[in-house]
Amino acid sequence: MYPNVINKTLSLPDGRTISVETGKLAKQADGSVVVRMGDTMLLATVVSSKDAREGVDFLPLSVDYQEKFASAGRIPGAS
Amino acid sequence: MYPNVINKTLSLPDGRTISVETGKLAKQADGSVVVRMGDTMLLATVVSSKDAREGVDFLPLSVDYQEKFASAGRIPGAS
């Protein structure tokens, strides 16, 4: 049952690498990747409805970037 | 003009009692009671519109339980 994962890597001019992985997490989203540089990891997902809502003549796009406190071993509100 | 109050009491297995009273407070609500056990008192009210809103095919019920700080002689945020 372990999923089929695709992984790609690129290098920056100074030799550090950025990798991107898809197929493992959040598979009900229309698209989902995990990007990694060093120990920084971002999970990006995108979902788009199949149809536009009645009367909408623009792109109802919302983009949310969120930093999980656990990502840095922190608990919010503390100093 | 003192209202017509109905009061009922029941006993718990260990002898403590719970009472319920109606007809005194919040009489413009569709229903209203005060329940008491020891010195704990709860005011419960219910209001329901006469008609359903257009296109609503479910029960638009909201239930809010709230503890007034004054009930315990406290001012919020203070310790």
Next chain:
Amino acid sequence: MKREGKLSDHEVLVSRLIDRALRPLFPGDYHAETQVMVSLISADETALPDALACFAASAAIAVSDIPFAEPVAEARVARVNGEFVVNPTPAQMAEADLDLIVAATMENIMMVEGEMKEVSEQDMLEALKVAHASIKEMCKIQIELTEETGNTEKREYSHETHDEELEKEMFEQLYDKVYAVAKQLISNKKERSAAFAKVKEEYIESLGEDTEVDLGLVSTYFGKINKKASRNLVLDEKIRLDGRQPEQVRPIWSEIDYLPSAHGSAVFTRGETQSLCTTTLGTKLDEQMIDGAMHQGTNRFILHYNFPGFSTGEAKPNRGPGRREVGHGNLALRALKQVLPSHEENPYTIRIVSDILESNGSSSMATVCGGCLSMMDAGVPIKAPVSGVAMGMISDVETDRHVVLTDILGDEDHLGDMDFKVTGTEDGITACQMDIKVEGLSYEVLEQALMQARDGRLHILNEMKKTIATPRGEMKPHTPRTVSLKIARDMIGAVIGPGGKIVQEIQKETGATIVIEEVEAGGLVNIFAASQDTMDKAVAWVKGIVAMPEEGEVYEGKVKSITAFGAFVEFMPGKEGLLHISEVKWERLESMEGVIEVGEQIQVKLIEIDKRTGKYRLSRKVLLEKPEGYQERPPRQDRGNRGDRGDRRGGRDNRDRRRDS
């Protein structure tokens, strides 16, 4: 300034308890906007309001003309020293090993929620019966209230229009087709719902473009057909929509240590439900503040559950956690709380976050499993692993059939008659949450559900063990370290220093975080550090401050001043003792000149604490080798017998004292 407004988590949880009990008792075709408010207006700390709130709400409805099937009430039942107590006091609850809130009508259990210290299925059933007995009294009183207030007649309403002809026609035309789709046993949620939708679309097409049939009603009736067919599939064939047997759990895979920077992390995937859990270990400063009317204090264990839209493929904007999220998080918290190590074994504040990345039912139970795995990954010494499973049931009164389902899908939650979440260890139940949507559920069926849940729970625990069976022996390298030192109460001030000066200096110089608590027996100094080196330095510093001088101990001292009769040596912070000229070397010294210097570091042994004056007498020579041919003198035989030493060595001691004073 804080004020009553947005409900606190505690208020949300009580609101949900009331809501879940009331909602099924409104008529299914009643669609009028309805608002129930329960306010605590007087608080008695021995009489907890949360278990009374549903009774109050239902009584308010009972004295109104709002249509409602029958009165309902809740009661809390706790088991205290083996005895069941209804609506216990907080003092009794502190002793309890079972804490359940039960909602019921005169006849039927409607809802159960609670936590237990690994309790058996039979004990839980017993508790329900005790609660129900008291609840019946509360329902009886409500019926009397309805009669006495003259509100036996409820208001008229008509919120739905129907087309019975259409409903009948659709059932005839479509039931078999829908049943056939259900029987295809399509395990993928999206594909399955597309297959059902196709039947509906074909029917709508068959009506022609100019049809005058109400398409809203078509959708409603199609939903009914779909529900009936899916239920009958289970009842008739003992097979489920996704092809599983009733007691079968979906495939599970899990992974730990997925996030390099988290203190603990786990991915738990069961079918199409996936939770990414993190465990973060924090200091006492990270404790969660509680500021309610009746409850104030801090929480050392926090669990947050997030359910983003993409987890079910929905494009919904992010509005932060709602009531459902708070409720699910609380259930998982109660499930895991039972196996936490004690404060002494684990001084950390623990925060678990569960991000649901995919969902098709039972995401709160995935949170229990994932949260448990992430704690084990973090090295939290939990008492035993906990898993959770969501049970369902499909029953048919007419044919007196019922099937209990293990690990239900989202669809099975909607079409079933029960949603029963049970969590536990190998040894017993730690939490449960049950909502029952049908009348007349017998205790026998409940027991069957509980026993089947136990099988599911143990199966899942087994799957989890394949990933990690016991907590990691060590914390991750980047987890903050922690040490707790107990100190005497009168030493607390010394560690803090004037205006916090000492504690700030220690923190600044070592990089550690220090939190001092007053506990019963004295002070507790909690030290948190990012590395072992930092920790060692801070511990040594604090120990140095609080240490009491002990006779016979050896210390690193510093010479503070020199007099004719010896030297004063600071052998502990702020503590000086006399190193008498006779105790410097084995050889007899005529003068201190040139022997030791002010500022010099020397090792000394504390040979006596004067009982009367509290003065310290030090020796250096006892730590040195005796020179060869050293001539023992007679008084030496009395060393160690201090009571009469003064007499025997009187002359010299007296002279010393004179000079010293």
Next chain:
Amino acid sequence: MKREGKLSDHEVLVSRLIDRALRPLFPGDYHAETQVMVSLISADETALPDALACFAASAAIAVSDIPFAEPVAEARVARVNGEFVVNPTPAQMAEADLDLIVAATMENIMMVEGEMKEVSEQDMLEALKVAHASIKEMCKIQIELTEETGNTEKREYSHETHDEELEKEMFEQLYDKVYAVAKQLISNKKERSAAFAKVKEEYIESLGEDTEVDLGLVSTYFGKINKKASRNLVLDEKIRLDGRQPEQVRPIWSEIDYLPSAHGSAVFTRGETQSLCTTTLGTKLDEQMIDGAMHQGTNRFILHYNFPGFSTGEAKPNRGPGRREVGHGNLALRALKQVLPSHEENPYTIRIVSDILESNGSSSMATVCGGCLSMMDAGVPIKAPVSGVAMGMISDVETDRHVVLTDILGDEDHLGDMDFKVTGTEDGITACQMDIKVEGLSYEVLEQALMQARDGRLHILNEMKKTIATPRGEMKPHTPRTVSLKIARDMIGAVIGPGGKIVQEIQKETGATIVIEEVEAGGLVNIFAASQDTMDKAVAWVKGIVAMPEEGEVYEGKVKSITAFGAFVEFMPGKEGLLHISEVKWERLESMEGVIEVGEQIQVKLIEIDKRTGKYRLSRKVLLEKPEGYQERPPRQDRGNRGDRGDRRGGRDNRDRRRDS
């Protein structure tokens, strides 16, 4: 309890960076609800996530079936010691004099945002090229991902219906009329839009009351005609809708010191855009707390931008600042941050608030100008004035023409191909924000835009100078005063006192606010006071605590105890000295009895600090007039020459010491 939910300002800013890069790449006729979420799930403090987030978001789209023109990615470029670094570490960023985030596709720069320490236009262009090289790699990988996941075919959709006949007819009938209106060069926004609306209304009337023409489509097509005519006006005639030349800035007027109670204030008006700015100077306690997953700390510089509905004549409910407001405020903050005085020159926390009272484009740039003026009005010693200008562009690929516009209107933002905001001093750029809506913008055009922006910026600076050229030399009278005293590290505790007792007493008694910081060399006591009198009192108090006794100084002392040979007087907090019986009066006293009392306040002079023991010797008589006929004794001639006083007065001094010891 705080939990992830509502986005922090930092999260909003990163969200906007992603949004601005993605949005132009969705097809113009795609109208389905779309939700992009990027979560930081593991944090490495050396690898900043903000510049990676757009790449992640675009990659998620690349592996989906959602229609999207082509992959995009962002990179941060910094210049560190003259070298450009892509995605620098925080340590490198601390050294950088340029910090840009760039979004681009394989071929085109889409978006730029960043801050610079007065950097030249050419350096900025160079930075863009470096970023683009890395971004191309990230786009290439996304194309590979799309192929390997098999998502090269995107989903079908049809969200718009069209009536090409109608569109053609309307263009034929209305284009010339609309162009004629545009050519009237009506500078007032309302009048101009009314004139355009009249053409549309006349057309709708001409259709007749019973028309079956879709009026929604009429509006859509009229908008297209309007846009085309307005663009052609600029391209063909090099004149703008409001009659300005392409490089012409709207008329400017400004005023400072407008609000009597503010610490600093300014009204900045450019055409129909007006900002009322205030500067408030606060203490360290007013610093803004930052509590993010990766960033914690405090901000000493805060800028809030408000955009009420009435500024554009709209009656919209006030819902607090949205993402646009956060973004605009942040841009202005970055623009002004570069010229702030150092911490030593300015101990205040600075808060600027910009309330937009009128808006017709470029309100963020008006905030930069007004904010700068209000700081100068407040007397903040900024390094140089900063102004800002919003640039636009209208281009036509077919005819290979483009016109760069300075200081664009709201309308020009909507119909143009670029929105490029640049701020700076006379010496260089301090911040920029650019969104490009067309493909194939060459670096040559970019350079032209930058150079034209420079002209605009300098023009505006010149206008601002007419109001105030350099910061006011003094703060307003009601600005809180501030004094910083450096004290020795071991005095910090004395000023704080046990549990903060002393510092609280000073604050209570004087009304001043005192903040103590540990700095490298010792302590820094920052005192904030609302008046000079309050300040004087607080300074004296702190100085009193930390002052070292000085020989020859006169002190107000308090008699603490009396002995046979004199009195012990506390002449400074915690410091006692001996007032010998011979120093009380000129007359020789036989006894201390009845001369002075314990608790009495007396003036004393510190005549000697004993070098060996550190003891203080005080005198009272030297402050008194010598009685008439006082018999000078021989040693008196040497008073003032302390070096040999001991010798000459030997006898008595020796006797004193004996008694004293």
